[in-house]
Amino acid sequence: MAQDTPQQVPVAPATPARALLPSILPALAVGVLASLLLLLVEGVAEQLEHVLWENLPDALGVGRYSVLWMLVVLTATGVAVGLVVWKAPGHAGPDPATMGLDARVLPPGVLPGLLVATALMLAGGPSLGPENPIIAVNVGLAVWLGRRIRPGAPGAVWVMLAEAATIGALFGTPVAAALLISEALAGRHTEGPLWDNVFAPLVAASAGAMTTTLVAHPTFDLDLPVLGKPGWGDLLAAVVIAAVGALLAMCAVYAFPYVHSAFRRLRHPMLMLPAGGVVLGLLGALGGHLTLFKGLDEVGELAADPDGWTAGQFATMTVVKLAALLVAASCGFRGGRIFPAVFVGSALGLTAHALVPGVHPSVGVAAGVLGVLLAITRQGWVSLFVAAVLVASPSIIALLCVASLPAWLLVTGRPQMQLRADGTPVR
Numbered sequence: 001m002a003q004d005t006p007q008q009v010p011v012a013p014a015t016p017a018r019a020l021l022p023s024i025l026p027a028l029a030v031g032v033l034a035s036l037l038l039l040l041v042e043g044v045a046e047q048l049e050h051v052l053w054e055n056l057p058d059a060l061g062v063g064r065y066s067v068l069w070m071l072v073v074l075t076a077t078g079v080a081v082g083l084v085v086w087k088a089p090g091h092a093g094p095d096p097a098t099m100g101l102d103a104r105v106l107p108p109g110v111l112p113g114l115l116v117a118t119a120l121m122l123a124g125g126p127s128l129g130p131e132n133p134i135i136a137v138n139v140g141l142a143v144w145l146g147r148r149i150r151p152g153a154p155g156a157v158w159v160m161l162a163e164a165a166t167i168g169a170l171f172g173t174p175v176a177a178a179l180l181i182s183e184a185l186a187g188r189h190t191e192g193p194l195w196d197n198v199f200a201p202l203v204a205a206s207a208g209a210m211t212t213t214l215v216a217h218p219t220f221d222l223d224l225p226v227l228g229k230p231g232w233g234d235l236l237a238a239v240v241i242a243a244v245g246a247l248l249a250m251c252a253v254y255a256f257p258y259v260h261s262a263f264r265r266l267r268h269p270m271l272m273l274p275a276g277g278v279v280l281g282l283l284g285a286l287g288g289h290l291t292l293f294k295g296l297d298e299v300g301e302l303a304a305d306p307d308g309w310t311a312g313q314f315a316t317m318t319v320v321k322l323a324a325l326l327v328a329a330s331c332g333f334r335g336g337r338i339f340p341a342v343f344v345g346s347a348l349g350l351t352a353h354a355l356v357p358g359v360h361p362s363v364g365v366a367a368g369v370l371g372v373l374l375a376i377t378r379q380g381w382v383s384l385f386v387a388a389v390l391v392a393s394p395s396i397i398a399l400l401c402v403a404s405l406p407a408w409l410l411v412t413g414r415p416q417m418q419l420r421a422d423g424t425p426v427r
Contacts (some may be wrong), residue, residue: 023200026150027161031207034138034165037421038208039215041115041130045098049293052123065289070125071281074292077124078277081333085269088113093136097199097260097419100426101167101379103136103178105159108144108410111137117334125292126280127324127343128335131170136406138162145379152264161204168205171389172218177205181379220389222303222346224362226372226395234287235399237359238367241352242403245345245371246410248318250325251415252303252368257425260330264423269332276331280324288319295321299390302346311354318347329417341376342386345369362391363399370400371407380408 020361036180052073057064085092090110093099106114118133142162143155160181181201227234266272282292290298302309302317309317325340348371349364366387373383384404388397415425 004305004408008390015105020196020199023157023180024203026146027165027200028207030138030142030161031165031204031209032211033141033169034162034204035169035208035211035215037138037141038130038134038166038169039212041119042095042122043337045119045130048119048123054127058413065284065292067281067285070284070289070292071278074125074281074284075158075274075277077120077126078274078280078331080120080124080271082269082271082273084113084117084120085273085332085334088116090114091269092334093133094159095419095421096132096332097256097329098421099132099136100418101132101135101163101336101377103132103139103159103163105143105155106136106140108140111140114334121333121335122294122330124277125284126151126277126328126333126335127292127295127321127340128328128333128337129294129296129339131166131336131338133336134170135163135166138166155337156198164201165204165208167208169208169212171220172209172212172384173389174202174209174380176385178202179385180379182380183379208389220386221392222300222365222390224303224306224391225360227360227362227391229396230363230399232362232397233358234360235402237352237356238399238403239364239406241349241364241367242349242361242371242400242407243410244352245348245368246375246407247371248322248348249341249344249372249375249415250411252322253415253425255326256330256398256417257415257419257423259326260419261423263331272332276327279327279331283320283324283327287324287414291317291321293326294339296339299343299346302343302350302362303365306353309350309354311351314347314351314354317342318351321347337376338373338382338386341372342369342390345372345387346390348372351374362393362396366391366400366424367403370404374404374407375411376417378411380404 020156053064057069069298092113093110114133114137139159139162142158146158164177168174181198263272345368346365349368353359353361353364370383370387384400387400418426
C-alpha cells in the first residue's frame with residue numbers, strides 16, 4: 001500500500017551570484033551621486049538661509065524672527081518659487097500634491113527648475129523637507145544616464161536604485177531604504193528570494209548613506225533621556241499617544257484636497273505660491289520660529305529641553321506646524337512631508353509629557369512621531385524606523401510595535417496625503 005508523501009512546495013531558484021555581481025558598480029555609482037546631489041542642494045539652501053534669516057535682518061536692524069520679517073521672507077519665497085514654477089522648463093515638475101516617495105521619471109529638462117525651487121523652499125522656511133523632489137531628480141538623472149551607459153537595462157532598475165540611494169542618503173542609513181523597498185515588493189509579484197531583489201538597491205542605499213555619513217555626519221538621535229525597562233504605564237502612553245497622533249494627522253489628510261482646491265482656484269503659480277507664503281508667515285508668527293523650515297533641527301532644539309515649554313506652547317507648535325505642512329503642501333511648494341511630520345509628532349509627544357509628567361519624554365516623542373507618520377506617509381516600516389531611530393532606547397521598539405497596531409487600524413483604507421491629477425485623494 002503506497003504511503004502518502006507530503007506535497008512539495010515549489011521553491012524559486014536563487015539568483016546566481018554572477019547575475020548580481022554586475023549590479024554592484026552601477027548601484028555604488030548611483031548611491032554616491034544621489035548623496036552628493038542631496039548634500040549640494042542642502043548646502044546651497046543652508047548658505048542662502050543664513051543670508052535670509054541672519055545677514056539680511058541684522059544688516060537692516062530687523063529682528064531675525066520678528067513677525068514682519070517672517071511675513072516678508074516667506075512671501076518673497078513664494079514669489080521666487082512661483083517665478084521658477086511659472087518660467088522654468090516643465091514648470092519645476094508636476095504638482096507636488098500628486099507626488100510621493102515613489103517618484104515618476106521626469107524629463108532631464110525639468111530637473112534644474114525642480115532643484116532651484118527645492119533649494120529656495122528649504123532656505124525660505126516653508127514646512128516641507130527635501131525628500132520628494134530630491135528623489136524625483138535623482139530618479140530622472142539615474143534613468144537618463146543609465147539608458148546611455150547600459151541601454152539594455154530596464155528603466156525600473158534605475159528607478160529603484162535612485163529611490164533607495166536617496167532614502168539611504170536622507171537618513172544616513174540603508175535600513176530605511178531596505179524597509180521601504182521590502183514593503184513595496186510585498187505588493188508585487190517578484191521572482192526569487194527577497195534578498196536577491198533588494199541586493200542592488202541595498203548596495204545603492206548603503207553607498208548613499210555612507211557618503212552622507214562621511215561628508216556631513218548626520219544624526220537623528222535626539223539625545224532624550226534613556227528609557228529603562230518599560231512598564232505598563234509606558235505601554236498605555238505609547239498606545240494612546242500614537243493613536244492621538246494618527247487621528248490628529250488624519251484631520252490634515254482629510255483637509256488636504258479642500259485646501260489644495262482653494263489654492264488651485266487662484267490658477268497661477270504667481271498667485272498660489274505668494275498667497276501660501278503669506279499664510280505660512282502668519283502661521284510662523286503664531287507658532288514661533290521653531291515651526292518654520294523642514295523641522296529636523298528644530299526638533300533637536302525642542303528635545304534638548306523637554307521641560308522648557310508649557311503644554312500649551314507645545315500644543316500650539318503641534319497644531320501650527322501641522323497647519324503649515326498642510327498649506328505648504330497644498331499651495332505648490334516643492335517638498336516632502338516626512339520631516340515636518342516628525343516635528344509634529346515630537347511636539348505632540350512633548351505635549352503629553354508636559355500634561356502628564358509620568359509620560360516618559362522618549363515614549364511620548366517616539367509614539368507621537370509613529371502615529372503622525374503612519375497617517376501622513378502610510379508607510380508602516382518607515383514610520384516605525386524613524387520613530388525608533390529618534391530615541392536611543394532599544395526597549396522602545398517593542399512599545400512602538402504594539403502602539404502601531406491600533407494606530408494603523410485608524411488610518412488604513414482611508415484617504416492618503418497624496419492626490420491624483422483630478423484632485424481626488426489616493427487611497
